[in-house]
Amino acid sequence: MAKKTNYDQIIAEIFKRHYVEGVASFTFERKEMNEISNSLGMDAPKNLGDLTYSYRFRRKLPKSITDTAPLGLEWVIENAGKSTYRFQLSRVNRIVPNPNLITIKIPDATPEIILKYALGDEQALLAKVRYNRLIDIFLGITTYSLQNHLRTTVGGIGQIEIDEIYVGVSRHGTHFVVPVQAKAGSDQIGVVQTKQDISCCAEKFPSLICRPISVQFLDDDIIAMFELTLETEQIKIVEEKHYQLVSKGDISDDDLMKYQANEN
Template identity: 30%
Template sequence: MAKYEPIITWVFEQQAEEYGTDEEIPFHRDHIEQAMEALDIHVGNVPDIPYAYRSRRPLPDQIAQYGYTAVVIDDKREGEDPTYLFTKTEQLIPVPEVVDETHRTSIDALPDPVHEYIGKDEQGVLTQVRYAGLLDDFTGLDTYHLQSHLRMRVRGREAELDDLYVGVDPDGDHVALAIEAKGDGETLNRNQLIRNTRGIEDEPRYPDSVRTLAVKLDEEGYFYLFEFEVFRDGDEDRVETDRVWKYEFESE
């Protein structure tokens, strides 16, 4: 991961020469590959570099000093390969200091083998949420897991949703639950939540109604379930946090 900072800084400096530092600055995968060649640094998983600055870490000081906060994917631009942007719009959504509700649930909801080996990454988070039935409690629906790692198209470009559930309300109506998960050390990203929502909305095989959710694990092992409103504001997509519940797992 120490390799990422000089690469993303090189890309920024090269692109800033062309675009200036007043607005968002676009770049592509080939710019990252040019940086690796110029710096003689090899990274096997090239897309993980922009992803790291979308969800896992702040931009280097050499970039942040100009007011840039994160890297996002720009779905307005045409082309199969994603166009990334250095953006000045705040993207990362931290866990709030004050949550709407706090709940306690038993660690015994997890089978012993799962409890013994479960990881703290996003898939471990989703596994614990599923076994403990937290989504039923949080949404007030009967929820059914449909698919993990759902690949979809968002305005012509590939995206991946961590988990998709279908919820059923008391009247029998269905709603799609688009879920983003973040483990310890990762942060929720507005651009990613927007892409998740639009991707499910554009798929005719899923329910027309979509609720945008997220689950975040902190360093103390607490779970935070978020619900967001994703909406259009003029020409822009916006995200607002509707509510956050905290879940504390306890042994019985």
């Protein structure tokens, strides 16, 4: 609770120092977090990047900030270069799982030793997606994991990290790049992160078609998968599927008949 309170006080003071009524964006420097912490008589966060990360994926901005946003808009925090961030007014844009979708059962091919030693929910999620070839199943192309936790620099944005990146090929020979964002627990799928992933792929892989994916653990170990795209500066859902990894005995003939019917 103390950590949350400190974060709220620091980000609220940063906003207060820069905000002018009517502006739609402004930038601030990472070093300001230290300066403001000292002025408030508190210790600075040990990991300064965690402060902005928290407000992008884990928690709401303080009410003193959200109350300044016009109806239908919200403040988001974006990377704006090396050690620089931007408060930006954006349309309210939420990527949340549809509770009305059917769950598709997939035979679990995750090695037992991976399940035993996986570190953290997001790492376990990425491993399950990889070993069960869920990207291939979801997109209908053949993909290969190129790198996970790719840290790189993108022009106009600064340093970013992609949870995992795949390259793939279709039956027609078309090549794709697939950045994957993984979220577990209460973390939200970040539209800012998706925009950064798309910008990265456009810069690093200009000849490949970018198909950004977000995956999220739901209850009962169901994995929600989204293919996303950027349309008029908004992240939109192209397709969403829910998969459940089960043993072979948990897939009934009725399940198979239902899936066959959906192929038509």
